[in-house]
Amino acid sequence: MNETYFLVVMLTLTFIAAGAVKGVTGMGLPTVAMGLLGTAMPPSAxxxxxxxPSLVTNVWQCVSGPGxxxxxxxxxPMQAAIAVGTLPAAALLVSVNPAWSGFALGIALLIYALYALFATTFVVSQRAERYLSPVIGLVTGAITGATGVFVMPAVPYLQSLRLERDELVQALGLSFTTSTVALAAGLLLHGGMKFEQVGLSTLAVIPAMVGMFVGQSIRTRISPKRFKQCFLIFLAVLGLELASRPFL
Structure with missing residues (x-):
């Protein structure tokens, strides 16, 4: 009973926090949820x-505009490559020792946080985009399948395409939707998803949506830049903690 109560409370608070981050920044729900839940359970779970929750919020984000x-x-081409990369890589998330899959998750969070904090923005030409999109998609898919984190290198790449702000938000939603569907298929293919997890995941939509509405309501009251900096520092610390666990 105590374990069930702890799980419900943890899921509720985690998805409220993850939804709030997404409401403020337009991204971050799977990343925050994976990082926080990964401290208490195997990354595959x-x-x-x-x-x-990721599918619902990202489909909403993807279709909330004309583009x-x-x-x-x-x-x-990028989306197709994400799917191709994710399906086989999900076997690692399911089969590898949880301590080491947690290590991989921590490294992915740490790399993304440090990149977003310190790297400069680059620009990809339309000509280069044709060749880079499948490569970026394949790498993103492999990292998604192995760690459950969707952001690298998809996010910096999409930011480099000189999309308008609303287009970028939709493009992120599209990429995360593809990653979510591909990850779900990979987990099912390799035996990493059980029926009871689907039920809990469906219930988690409620706190995630509550968190999104909270995040959207406070977005105009705080500095998005400052909030993002604090969020990325938190991710870096969380990633460092997860990555250090096998050595403690």
Missing amino acids: AAALLII TYHLIRRLW
Whole structure:
């Protein structure tokens, strides 16, 4: 009973926090959820629990604008490659010792946080985009399958395409939606998702949506830049803690 109560409370607080981050920044729900849940359970179990909230919030983000069809036509090679990379790599998330899959999750969080804090923005030309999109998608898929984290290198790459702000938000939603569906398929394919996890994941949509509404309501009251900096520092510390566990 105590374990069930702890799990419910942890899931509720985790997805409220993750939803709030997404409400403020337009991204971060799977990343925050994976990081926090990964401190208390194997990353494969954490990934299974984030599937439905991630899918619902990212589909919403993807279609909340007029550019969805155009973005799908432009970015489909990247999306296809994400799926191709994720499916086989998910076997690692399921089969590797949880301590070492947690280590990989921590390294992924740490790299993303440090990159977002300190790296300069680069620009990809339309000509280079044709060749880079499948490569970026494949690498993103491999990292997604192995760690449950969707952001690297997809986020910096999409930011380099000189999209308008609303287009970028939709493009992120599209990429995260593809990653979520591919990760779910990979977990199912390799036996990493159970029926009871689907039920809990579906219930987690409620706190995630509450968190998103809270985040959207406070977005105009705080500095998005300062909030993002604090969020990334938190991710870096969390990633360092997860990555150090096998050595303690």
